[in-house]
Amino acid sequence: MEEVEKGDLRIGWARDHMPVLLEATRGMVEEKSLEKWRIGMAMHVEAKTAVLALRLREAGAQVALTSCNPLTTDDTVVAALRERHGLESLARRGQSRKEYYESLQGVLEARPNIIVDDGGDLTYLLHTERRELLDEVRGGSEETTTGVMRLRVMEREGALRFPVIDVNDARMKYLFDNRYGTGQSALDGIMTATNLLLAGKHFTVAGYGWCGRGIALRARGMGAHVKVTEVDPVRAVEARLDGFEVMPMKEAARTSDFVVTATGVKDVLRKEHLKVLKDGCVLANAGHFDVEISRKDLEALSSSRRRVREHVEEYLLEGGRRVYLLGEGRLINLVAGQGHPVEIMDTSFALQGLSVLHLTKHHSKMKSQVYAVPGEVDEEVARIRLQTLGVKIDSMTEDQRAYISSWKAGT
């Protein structure tokens, strides 16, 4: 199948499976609510993102789009966006760091007044090299934990220059996207990249945040014996009582067949761990940046390195130990897979759409800080999701409402 056709089918397939986004933004599209707004997006450019971008355009916006990661672009989607939908994007799979930042610059050239960011690189650029553009920016939204962490630091330091809606911490986002989206797609990516068995394998997940627990859960669901490493003691107790083994990475590394990082922190796997890694261990990263597994240390410690399969590089370590790094340590679910399942992004992007709308309406009263997604938006998206699932739920009676509103009803 030809590239453009392939990409367009993927976009069509995604759109067909994104009823929540379509329904949540129906009003916006009917009313062209985003007319005159210029939206700059830096997100993984693949089918689901294309649907969001096109939908924002349907609502009247001008959209400039590039990727938020050098290795996660689906080139067929870029081609289809250009050829079939007239939406140009500089994104390309396998960009150099330089090309990557040039693409971000390209988006900024469109002088966006709304930013839709994923990981914070676009926001960073605006606040450093391209401060002259800040004045036109009315607000932004951020998709992922890592980006929110950066924004929180900016906020604390007083560096942030426009209001940002933290889509990541909406309940309809992190409960599903971070956990079940990452869980399924990371496992899918690992299976596709390796064709190795998971059942009975020792599988270590670094980090027991929402992403980490999704991966841990799904790895167990495939029959693996899962271990967790953590730095937070409460999360460590939780992982243990969730039925996982908890131990320091140095100990986990000795016995693991797979190690997957999802911490948002750098050098989670570094020299001291690489030195004791079990022969044959497969390493993958599901965190936003490619810093969690230290490639510098891998290279320093290895006597040779060769590609042994698509998406798999073998490093030969001391003692003849072979270690396999998947997808250069970049987001495994997008590098070796197709990213989160469509329905997951459907929900997340419904939140994005409504957050953009919220910014266009309320930016003048908003400060340069990080805002939560309004509770009613969260609930609204949940209600549409239930509808699309054909699920009905109970509602409280008057009597019940009265009951929980009183402190006098006891034994």
Next chain:
Amino acid sequence: MEEVEKGDLRIGWARDHMPVLLEATRGMVEEKSLEKWRIGMAMHVEAKTAVLALRLREAGAQVALTSCNPLTTDDTVVAALRERHGLESLARRGQSRKEYYESLQGVLEARPNIIVDDGGDLTYLLHTERRELLDEVRGGSEETTTGVMRLRVMEREGALRFPVIDVNDARMKYLFDNRYGTGQSALDGIMTATNLLLAGKHFTVAGYGWCGRGIALRARGMGAHVKVTEVDPVRAVEARLDGFEVMPMKEAARTSDFVVTATGVKDVLRKEHLKVLKDGCVLANAGHFDVEISRKDLEALSSSRRRVREHVEEYLLEGGRRVYLLGEGRLINLVAGQGHPVEIMDTSFALQGLSVLHLTKHHSKMKSQVYAVPGEVDEEVARIRLQTLGVKIDSMTEDQRAYISSWKAGT
């Protein structure tokens, strides 16, 4: 075995398995930190609670204790407390409502200046009939969701008259006590009460809060086919993606072999549901009060009622349907079981002990509102728990801390 002996063994067994409480309160005991403090406790009087009460006494406090529920007292523990430990308690299993409130009054007679409450009845009594005692109360702590809900209403209405620490919402509490404590003990209670099989059964959990999800998880762990009812759309989506079926109670009732309530709300099972309940359905409650399954409606709709087993009453409904109510609709895990596993209460009560200490130290600077357990207390308890489990975890390097403290490190 004789009552006193049985109760004392239970207390001893519990104490032997509560190293976190002992360690967390070691300093308090060594320094007699609670000397001159009078603590009034209303908690399920069973072995683990006895360990907490005795420990507070070891730290110097005068302790007055009674139950927070008419049907959850372990009489052997009451006997052992009296005979072996000189701690008198009016609690008794199977109290009438009148006797129950007399016992609470008994605790108040001791003129407590710290309140340790579970469900809020003691706090309620202080704020209504016994307001003359309020002046001496320096603060309180609350153990359970229902009590916190009542306190939040009091706070909103400006009715609350002393600071209360919300132990329930500490991470080391709700993640484990509400979820895994309730999960295991509710299932244990149901199995003990019925000797029925769970595998393959249709098992409905009303409410997908922390308690509800613990029950749902454990019921699935025993092989049941689990359904969830909810009123919150986000939780409903979560339950569905967690792999449970979600539907209104009216639909669930038609096909369920078991229905267990854990909502904190009254009349979750009422006429409209009872009318369609499947023949043979077993009803149990895991919420704090016995209001979730309407016994009034059950009685109104049934032509006869008889005890068919210890803890099981059969109601004969229209159409010859037999429905089995466990433990009179009171907390099934305490009525038919032994309450939460010891190690769970170990953690929860370590939080209680430290919260009481915190109140004695800081009450003068605290307002009449609901306070969270300080984050460092939560972490401290987690660290002790990890220690007792023999689990070591990683800690962040300087480099890593720097990394997450900067917004400038990106792609």
Next chain:
Amino acid sequence: MEEVEKGDLRIGWARDHMPVLLEATRGMVEEKSLEKWRIGMAMHVEAKTAVLALRLREAGAQVALTSCNPLTTDDTVVAALRERHGLESLARRGQSRKEYYESLQGVLEARPNIIVDDGGDLTYLLHTERRELLDEVRGGSEETTTGVMRLRVMEREGALRFPVIDVNDARMKYLFDNRYGTGQSALDGIMTATNLLLAGKHFTVAGYGWCGRGIALRARGMGAHVKVTEVDPVRAVEARLDGFEVMPMKEAARTSDFVVTATGVKDVLRKEHLKVLKDGCVLANAGHFDVEISRKDLEALSSSRRRVREHVEEYLLEGGRRVYLLGEGRLINLVAGQGHPVEIMDTSFALQGLSVLHLTKHHSKMKSQVYAVPGEVDEEVARIRLQTLGVKIDSMTEDQRAYISSWKAGT
């Protein structure tokens, strides 16, 4: 509640939940098919067994009943059988070995011509001390793996003197009774006996036969971290790929919080393992005989022993390690619990009922060997079970039958 009343309610409750047995034996009862037959039963005398015994009597048989284990009798059921149903039994909870064998002798005094055995003690007695009674025995049925193992040896050695139907290896038996019956009831017994938490605990199951895998599955279902020990390499691989850790007992003992045996073999936990057992470890047995955990070795190695709870004895081992033996090492699910769930025994006893009928009809053509339950009986019981569950299934079309009956239909 009075003993007799309590026992009778239990029998009634069980009967109400045993529709498969009632339906499968309906014809037998209507036709009094067992008239003139004397049945000698040695089974755990508790509510479900009472239902079977009474049902066989309804079908016309004379029934003599005692227990197959000194510590598993429900005395309330014995009382109710005697007082309410006129069925005398010598069974009593807590018999000495001598009393136990006297009770078996009591059953033989009734000169049974059909034997319903569980574990093989009755059969053993007949083939050793009471050979003079063999002539009248037309056949037997055996309920459990251990009994079948003994019968197979007898068959191999030519010692067996009447035909025996191996109920244990019917699919409708071992898939459910051994696996899910044992799984649920053993866990229930352990929770009742200890009130300890399972989530996050290291839980070792010795033996990965049908019972062992049931226990392993349910322990995992309660959140435990489960290890398996095995002697069969294929089963060991299976346990590993089922997601459990597999290791020798000597290694498992060092780190386990619980060890449960289900092997059918003696001395599974013996000196070498007891010497390294982790402090605080709980030991329980789910195998038929109390030989799996060597009490002799426990006593030899311990400096003291005391009862610390009902069903729990503490042994003090070298190094101050405390080890807790549940229920004297006898079947934990019956000693500390109520045995298998009712519905499980419903199915197993339907097979027993039909097997007895089969023996009465076909014994003259049967040899002194071990017979499988006829496939059609297995299927018949399955069909009734589906009916009681309200489950419908597909059936093959003519076309489909033709398809699988031909070797010529290929690619």
Next chain:
Amino acid sequence: MEEVEKGDLRIGWARDHMPVLLEATRGMVEEKSLEKWRIGMAMHVEAKTAVLALRLREAGAQVALTSCNPLTTDDTVVAALRERHGLESLARRGQSRKEYYESLQGVLEARPNIIVDDGGDLTYLLHTERRELLDEVRGGSEETTTGVMRLRVMEREGALRFPVIDVNDARMKYLFDNRYGTGQSALDGIMTATNLLLAGKHFTVAGYGWCGRGIALRARGMGAHVKVTEVDPVRAVEARLDGFEVMPMKEAARTSDFVVTATGVKDVLRKEHLKVLKDGCVLANAGHFDVEISRKDLEALSSSRRRVREHVEEYLLEGGRRVYLLGEGRLINLVAGQGHPVEIMDTSFALQGLSVLHLTKHHSKMKSQVYAVPGEVDEEVARIRLQTLGVKIDSMTEDQRAYISSWKAGT
């Protein structure tokens, strides 16, 4: 990456992860045990199969290889086998039926005296069109359930003309390959083909044999709500007690988001089911032949059909319902994925290697019937697998052996 290189890397990767096959056949290779033997193989031609074929050649055999399915060949592997290993194969992905049979004929041209078959097409051809070659065939081995079903019919009808070893029913085969191999690879294939979410989806598995239960287990492990259809009542009860819903396909079809067939029977999804299929339902097959989902009926009932994604065809049915057929109804794990995980085939092919050796040694004493893999071969492979996993297990003591060899040790 170039085709040949890609294929060769895949073979190398597979070989590196197949230590059991290498170890089990080490002696054969050292002794060139297969010298002078001509082996005709019809198996899915992909990396793992290539390793087996090359290994048999290393042991001295002449090997002729083609595929057992028109749509499962990995063309890169065919290229690598030809260019790098000098092993010619006519297999090609996407063969017509005619080409497919020509390739089988090609293998027969090599006049094999040992047949390694998968599904039985090669065996069929030998017993029909190419009977003249039968005289040279000393024996065969069969890999899969479907092939064994055909062989059993041939055996019953007296049509079989050489001894065949039924590798499929070795414990080390079906417990792992059929269950966990199919489970993981089918799910992987479905995720790759659709990028759809599994969590919370209604997922129906037709057939609860070893393949079906693997799929059901893994679908549940990914968070799906799994239903099972069966024709065997015992299996139906088992599926239900394993926690799945059981119902006729006609009912399942109405509510399913995914239906996956694994029955070995034709027309499992036919007109009556297609008429009520839920809009948006995804259909896939994991059975050997593409007959389980009736494409004939799909075409008859649909008004249009179009490719909407690689491996996905959309059929438009009455009422505007869209139904998605994956991989033309052929083995989804090979069509859209990479087949079973390497380690799974490692074990299965170790059994194949040893079965071929067994045939060469014992064929003269074997009859034209279906033989089980000898128990000691099964155990040997298990022991090597444990070794490669670094797992040690217990072994019985003399005392224990004596215990289970006696029928006299009882209570």
